[in-house]
Amino acid sequence: MARISDETRRNNETAIRHVMDRLLAGEVPAGSKCDVKTLAAQAGVARTGFYPK
Numbered sequence: 001m002a003r004i005s006d007e008t009r010r011n012n013e014t015a016i017r018h019v020m021d022r023l024l025a026g027e028v029p030a031g032s033k034c035d036v037k038t039l040a041a042q043a044g045v046a047r048t049g050f051y052p053k
Helices: 006-024 036-043
Strands: none
Touching: 006 036
16 A cells, blocks of 8 residues: 655644634534534545544
8 A cells, every 4th residue: 555645644643633623612513412423524535534543
C-alpha cells in the first residue's frame, strides 16, 4: 500500500483538528456520536488512518 504524501498528511491532520474542535464543543451531527467514525467522516479522511500499523 502506498503511503500518503507529507502534504496530504498535513491536510488530513488540519481537517481532523478542526472537526475535533467542533465535536468537543458539542457540535455532534444528528444521528452521530462523538467517536472516531464520525470524526473521520466529518474530516473526509479514512478511518483506518487513525490506527497504527
